Amino acid sequence: MIDETDLVARARAGDGDAFGVLVEPHRRELQVHCYRMLGSFQDAEDALQDTLLSAWQGLDSFEERASLRTWLYRIATNRCLNARRAARRRRAKEWDIPDVEPPEPTGMGELPWLEPYPDALLAGAATASPGPEARTEQAEAISLAFVTALQLLPPRQLAVLILRDVLGYHAREVAGMLDSTVGSVDSALKRARAGLRGRLPSSGEREPAPAPDSPAERALVARFVRAYESADIAALVDLLTEDVTVSMPPIPFEYAGRDAVARFCAAIIRPGRTYDLVPTRANGQPAFALYVRVADDGLRQGTGLLVLDLSGDRVCAMTRFERSVLPSFGLPPSLPG
Known part of the structure; x- marks a missing residue:
């Protein structure tokens, strides 16, 4: 059994291998979290690397009052919020299919940076169960429709909804992660849920998809x-x-x-x-x-x-x-x- 306290002490002393062992169980789920926040596989990988570097450099600030996982999610969430504010997003491109004349579109998309997430990597993200406050099914929480709807929310509402409804953190924990108040978190969550409902079909509007590989x-x-x-x-x-x-x-x-x-x-x-x-x-x-x-x-x-x-x-x-x-x-x- 891994002694986390010993690994933290060794990592603080400069042991990079100990730090690697410490964070490896959380790496894939953190990448999925960054993907939900950013909607782009490549941006998520960049944010994950930034998160791990920040954690390595700031390990002395880990007070061990919360779990290491919660501390890492705090860093990852704020790195993703910074990335959203920087607005370094992919721009829309011209039609790129040779020898094909596209018909007139019925609408124009808003998310040129959206990318898919490979299922082959999802197995490694399922190591930790959602917390008691989670209300979004994990299969739904990675679907393209859900991730697309998330991208259209204001950044802090997006972060609060993921931390509360997908990961199941308590409002008090989320307030600590975002340097906010419980009241502010509750208000943001209410607005985020309303915004999400307006962009996703309700359960009665559409037949459920068949089970995967059924x-x-x-x-x-x-x-x-x-x-x-x-x-x-x-x-x-x-x-x-x-x-x-x-x-x-x-x-x-x-x-x-x-x-x-x-x-x-x-x-x-x-x-x-x-x-x-x-x-x-x-x-x-x-x-x-x-x-x-x-x-x-x-x-x-x-x-x-x-x-x-x-x-x-x-x-x-x-x-x-x-x-x-x-x-x-x-x-x-x-x-x-």
Whole structure:
């Protein structure tokens, strides 16, 4: 059993290995916390490294009245708030799909910095159970819809909601983390919950998604892949809900409704432009690396990552990310013939 007190003492004396052992159990969950705060996998990794460096340099300020985990969350939360204030965010890009003319979008996105989070890394983030005040299911708390809605909240409301409803910290603990008061935390949480309700569908508005890797999910995903790879637009559209949406950060174009999404799919997926879909998972949802055949020798070039949001036996949202996210999922930029 690890003696945390001994490790803290050794780390304070300059033992970097002891510090590594001390923080390693919390590393992945801190990265997920930073991801929820910032909405970007790369920004989250930067914030995590900043957090660990600050903890190493400021270990003498750890008074051990709260747990090490709580102290680390305090540092991570404030580093993320600083990053939000600095506004070093990715800018929206122009259309980046060669030889494709996009249809007129129905709306414009607000979050060009949004990135997916690989499911392969989530297992290491589940080491600590949420506290007694948590009220948001952990699967929901990492979904793209939830993370997107979080990004539209004011920064302190965002921080309070994550610390209280996702991680389950008491109001008094959150007030200490944010150098605030319990009354201020309660007020921010009330406003954040109201803001979140306005951006997420209520439980009665949409059928629940099939369980991950269940027969129902596998069957729906298989139908989607067949339709996409065979450029069968009619079969693909048949799998969509009436209120389906498509977004593609950092490109700001958004498409809402089955008719608009059908026009988008027809522009992207057409005879002569053949795709191969390589399965993966992101944010607890089915996802696919998209590879398009660009040469007679069968070379397939990665064009992006598509994440599906499911409702019952239909797809209710598709989010396409640019190909720069593929390495985070252990996926190559291209596939040989």
